Amino acid sequence: xxxxxxxxxxxxxxxxxxxxxxxxxxxxxxxxxxxxxxxxxxxxxxxxxxxxxxxxxxxxxxxxxxxxxxxxxxxxxxxxxxxxxxxxxxxxxxxxxxxxxxxxxxxxxxxxxxxxxxxxxxxxxxxxxxxxxxxxxxxxxxxxxxxxxxxxxxxxxxxxxxxxxxxxxxxxxxxxxxxxxx
Amino acid sequence: xxxxxxxxxxxxxxxxxxxxxxxxxxxxxxxxxxxxxxxxxxxxxxxxxxxxxxxxxxxxxxxxxxxxxxxxxxxxxxxxxxxxxxxxxxxxxxxxxxxxxxxxxxxxxxxxxxxxxxxxxxxxxxxxxxxxxxxxxxxxxxxxxxxxxxxxxxxxxxxxxxxxxxxxxxxxxxxxxxxxxxxxxxxxxxxx
Numbered sequence: 001x002x003x004x005x006x007x008x009x010x011x012x013x014x015x016x017x018x019x020x021x022x023x024x025x026x027x028x029x030x031x032x033x034x035x036x037x038x039x040x041x042x043x044x045x046x047x048x049x050x051x052x053x054x055x056x057x058x059x060x061x062x063x064x065x066x067x068x069x070x071x072x073x074x075x076x077x078x079x080x081x082x083x084x085x086x087x088x089x090x091x092x093x094x095x096x097x098x099x100x101x102x103x104x105x106x107x108x109x110x111x112x113x114x115x116x117x118x119x120x121x122x123x124x125x126x127x128x129x130x131x132x133x134x135x136x137x138x139x140x141x142x143x144x145x146x147x148x149x150x151x152x153x154x155x156x157x158x159x160x161x162x163x164x165x166x167x168x169x170x171x172x173x174x175x176x177x178x179x180x181x182x
Numbered sequence: 183x184x185x186x187x188x189x190x191x192x193x194x195x196x197x198x199x200x201x202x203x204x205x206x207x208x209x210x211x212x213x214x215x216x217x218x219x220x221x222x223x224x225x226x227x228x229x230x231x232x233x234x235x236x237x238x239x240x241x242x243x244x245x246x247x248x249x250x251x252x253x254x255x256x257x258x259x260x261x262x263x264x265x266x267x268x269x270x271x272x273x274x275x276x277x278x279x280x281x282x283x284x285x286x287x288x289x290x291x292x293x294x295x296x297x298x299x300x301x302x303x304x305x306x307x308x309x310x311x312x313x314x315x316x317x318x319x320x321x322x323x324x325x326x327x328x329x330x331x332x333x334x335x336x337x338x339x340x341x342x343x344x345x346x347x348x349x350x351x352x353x354x355x356x357x358x359x360x361x362x363x364x365x366x367x368x369x370x371x372x373x374x
Contacts, residue, residue, distance in 0.1 A: 041212020083251030
């Protein structure tokens with residue numbers, strides 16, 4: 001078995017309050033905080049991930065950029081996007097506006113400034129609040145197809161449901177785009 | 183450790199280089215960005231009693247990991263860093279001498295004037311290169327990174343030094359473990 005190592009800069013994007021920081025905290029630290037504290041600027045976290053194929057062990061260092069969703073950061077955000085090879089586009093299934101902004105705002109900005117062959121995944125978060133749901137699973141799939149996202153997953157940062165999957169699916173897709181057989 | 187403790191003078195950071203770097207990080211990445219760098223560097227308020235070079239090395243290692251592939255961000259941090267090192271600096275040498283005298287190590291910046299519109303800046307034993315050249319997970323794969331941080335730093339010092347808006351290019355022409363060289367070419371006639 002041979003070893004290969006990579007570093008991927010990945011942006012986590014979406015409107016304020018959709019749960020970007022909570023998704024990262026759940027994935028990296030396996031924890032969830034009920035209180036909402038808006039991200040100011042960019043919170044950056046590194047996490048090493050190991051994956052294996054038939055003959056190769058991949059060690060990938062993810063550098064996750066949790067970007068503030070507020071409007072006041074619009075001017076500096078393009079600078080943060082530069083060098084990203086992947087993105088996690090997050091909306092809140094209980095807020096239609098956050099769903100609309102994926103295509104109208106976040107994807108457009110990301111594609112303008114990120115690396116050309118970058119991959120992105122669409123995430124509908126907060127499925128633990130199913131009673132308050134405003135965006136259906138079907139609408140999520142349709143948008144993912146429409147924007148050519150590599151996958152669509154619904155998650156709950158609160159319960160941890162599907163959170164790991166969204167990061168792993170994205171990393172595998174990026175490795176494939178780099179010509180790896182995984 | 184939160185940066186607001188620094189800003190409210192609840193933690194005293196006497197070394198001008200460390201303080202300038204923290205202020206530059208704050209300007210570009212805001213509070214959560216600075217705290218990310220500090221957290222990865224494992225720096226808390228007690229660490230600020232350590233020798234400045236130790237703190238600086240920790241900050242740089244953290245920046246090298248977390249700001250990987252973020253050249254524009256690094257350039258901007260370098261530019262702001264130069265400003266905070268010598269806010270009232272007028273000559274290029276003001277910035278570099280402040281930098282040298284506040285770091286107790288064998289660190290030197292030489293300015294070589296090649297011609298009227300061409301300058302080469304040699305950075306010897308640069309603290310910002312420490313740990314920068316290799317990706318240390320398992321195989322020490324060379325990253326071959328460009329030093330955008332220094333380009334930003336040099337860019338700001340040149341603009342201040344000239345006191346005019348002159349177009350110039352900065353090229354990283356030599357990189358080794360002990361020495362980096364930057365070639366600066368002015369499009370207009372140089373006044374340095």
